[in-house]
Structure formats: structure tokens, C-alpha cells
Amino acid sequence: MKNILSGIVVKAVGGVFTVMADGKKYTCFSPKKFRYQDGDVLVGDTVKFEDLHKGKGVVTEILPRKNRLHRPEIANVDVCFLVLASEPSPDLYLADKVLINCFQEHIEPIVLVNKCDLQNNAFDLVYENYSKIAKVIAVSAMDDSVQKLKEFIDGKVVCFAGQSAVGKTSILNALLPELKGQVGGLSAKTGRGTHTTRHSSLHKVYGGFVVDTCGFSLCDLNGIRSDELRLYLDDFVNIAHDCKFTSCTHTVEPDCAVKRAVESGGLCKGRYDRYVEEYNALKEAEKRQY
Ligand SMILES: Nc1nc2c(ncn2[C@@H]2O[C@H](COP(=O)(O)OP(=O)(O)OP(=O)(O)O)[C@@H](O)[C@H]2O)c(=O)[nH]1
Ligand SMILES: [Mg+2]
Ligand SMILES: [Zn+2]
Numbered sequence: 001m002k003n004i005l006s007g008i009v010v011k012a013v014g015g016v017f018t019v020m021a022d023g024k025k026y027t028c029f030s031p032k033k034f035r036y037q038d039g040d041v042l043v044g045d046t047v048k049f050e051d052l053h054k055g056k057g058v059v060t061e062i063l064p065r066k067n068r069l070h071r072p073e074i075a076n077v078d079v080c081f082l083v084l085a086s087e088p089s090p091d092l093y094l095a096d097k098v099l100i101n102c103f104q105e106h107i108e109p110i111v112l113v114n115k116c117d118l119q120n121n122a123f124d125l126v127y128e129n130y131s132k133i134a135k136v137i138a139v140s141a142m143d144d145s146v147q148k149l150k151e152f153i154d155g156k157v158v159c160f161a162g163q164s165a166v167g168k169t170s171i172l173n174a175l176l177p178e179l180k181g182q183v184g185g186l187s188a189k190t191g192r193g194t195h196t197t198r199h200s201s202l203h204k205v206y207g208g209f210v211v212d213t214c215g216f217s218l219c220d221l222n223g224i225r226s227d228e229l230r231l232y233l234d235d236f237v238n239i240a241h242d243c244k245f246t247s248c249t250h251t252v253e254p255d256c257a258v259k260r261a262v263e264s265g266g267l268c269k270g271r272y273d274r275y276v277e278e279y280n281a282l283k284e285a286e287k288r289q290y
Contacts, residue, residue, distance in 0.1 A: 004049070004051070011043060020202075041062060044202065067107060072159060072200055072216065074211055076157055077157050079108045079152055081158055088165055095126075095129075110135045132267075137149070153206045154208050157209045158208060159200075164214075182196055243255065251279060
């Protein structure tokens with residue numbers, strides 16, 4: 001008789017999946033058919049697998065996902081720690097997109113501004129841009145401040161997201177010193193990270209799970225149309241009911257409450273300008289398509 005177990009995928013490297021079931025780790029393979037469905041097995045997936053022998057298994061079923069992110073590539077997340085730092089300098093275009101992906105997938109975003117031990121003004125910049133739509137928390141992987149994150153991890157699956165070298169692995173190491181995940185520096189030539197973490201991995205921390213992920217510098221909006229982009233920006237949505245037109249895109253329309261809020265300083269101008277840029281870029285792409 002087949003012995004079928006179920007567990008959570010904690011690592012996925014080149015078609016080999018580490019699955020944790022009843023506190024034990026199994027090395028599993030997945031049949032080809034899953035690759036033609038919604039990608040392949042992802043870290044964070046709950047899977048059923050046939051226990052073969054000596055800790056080996058073969059995946060027989062991927063249980064339905066409550067959500068998934070493409071950047072980072074992971075399934076079934078409750079909370080996303082979007083990490084920004086003073087160096088490398090924050091890419092707010094990228095952060096905007098990660099936050100939109102989170103709203104789309106019903107994942108609670110929490111913005112961490114790391115490296116706060118260094119003198120810089122990254123926190124003020126990030127706070128100004130995102131405090132209306134997410135908690136913005138200052139941390140440093142070099143001291144005890146990461147303890148503040150405990151309450152957000154307990155009972156949840158939390159993933160990191162962000163550019164290379166912002167300190168995702170360093171924060172996880174500070175939370176879980178025995179892990180000793182490899183950390184890297186910045187390239188002197190480009191000032192960017194060197195992509196030290198190559199694979200996502202899920203770890204038990206503080207009564208929850210934390211997923212370390214690979215840094216990235218590009219992120220898609222997964223098919224959002226220009227005229228619906230505004231609906232994914234909660235800080236705009238909260239004001240938009242005072243726009244004259246219910247379908248106001250907050251770009252060319254008269255009597256727009258969002259534009260008024262930007263002028264009066266109630267809404268961050270940089271965030272609004274990036275929205276208009278993204279809106280125009282999507283519109284241009286749609287024109288080319290039809
Ligand atoms: N001063 C200071 N340096 C930090 C802090 N956190 C991380 N660093 C440094 O930043 C560099 C990158 O840290 P990593 O933890 O490897 O960054 P990462 O986000 O995991 O990068 P990838 O794995 O490439 O995506 C390392 O040199 C760390 O020592 C911090 O809070 N303060
Ligand atoms: Mg890393
Ligand atoms: Zn408007």
C-alpha cells in the first residue's frame with residue numbers, strides 16, 4: 001500500500017523539493033504534469049507525496065493555493081516583509097509594484113527599512129511614500145531591533161521581498177542565529193547587490209515561518225490595465241470618492257481629489273508622479289497591443 005504524507009515545501013532547487021512533514025525533511029521529485037499547470041511546485045506549497053524510502057518521495061498533489069507571488073516566487077504567504085535600505089538606494093518603482101502584487105494577492109505588506117544603524121535618510125523617504133498603506137518599521141540586522149518583528153511572524157507565513165543586498169538574509173540570521181545564511185556585499189563598480197541568496201527557503205521562526213528569498217530588480221504587474229491601476233493604490237482609493245468622476249484616473253480629469261491632495265501635501269508627490277508614469281506606460285503598451 002502507498003504511504004501518502006502531506007507537508008510544506010521548504011526549498012525548491014532544480015526540480016528537487018525539500019518537504020517538511022511531521023518535523024522530518026523529505027527529498028521529493030515532482031512529476032512532469034505539474035510543470036504544465038501553474039508553474040511547478042513552489043516553496044510555501046502544501047503538497048501530498050508518496051513516501052518512497054530513505055527520506056525520498058514523489059509529489060502526488062499540490063493542494064490549492066490561497067495566493068502566490070511571482071517576485072519572489074512563493075505560495076501561501078500571509079505577510080510580506082518588503083525590505084528597503086539606505087544602500088543599495090531604494091528603488092521605489094520596484095517597491096510600488098511589490099506592494100501592488102501584495103494587494104492583488106491579499107498579502108499584508110510590512111515595509112522594513114533596514115540598516116538603520118547607518119546614518120541616512122532612507123527611513124524618512126520610505127515613510128513619506130508608504131506610511132499610508134503599510135506599517136513602516138525601522139530595523140537593523142546588527143542589533144536587537146529585529147525583535148520588533150516577532151509579533152508579525154507568530155502563527156504566520158512571512159516572506160521577504162526586495163533588492164539584492166538590502167539585508168534580507170542578515171535580518172533572518174539576526175532572528176535565527178543558528179541558521180548562518182550566507183550574506184554578501186555590494187559591488188563596488190555598480191553599487192548594487194551581488195545576488196548572494198540563490199534559492200528561496202522556508203524556516204520555522206517564532207511560532208511561524210519565514211521565507212528567505214532572492215533579491216530582484218524587476219517586477220511585473222501581472223496584467224493590470226491602466227484604468228484599473230488606481231484601484232490597487234489604497235492611499236488613492238481612500239481619497240478618490242471625492243473626485244468629480246467616479247472613474248477618475250487622477251491624471252487629466254478636472255476636479256480631482258487625488259491631485260488636490262498632492263498639491264496640499266496630503267499625498268506624497270513622488271508616489272503620485274510614479275503612478276502617472278506607470279499609468280502612461282501601461283496605456284502606451286495597450287495602444288501598441290490593439
Ligand atoms: N550596517 C548594516 N549592514 C547590513 C545590515 N543588514 C545587512 N547588512 C549588510 O548588507 C550586505 C548584504 O546583506 P544580505 O543579508 O546578504 O542581503 P540580501 O538582501 O539577503 O541580499 P541577496 O541575498 O543578494 O538578495 C551584507 O554586507 C550585510 O552585512 C544592517 O542592518 N546594517
Ligand atoms: Mg540573501
Ligand atoms: Zn481623481
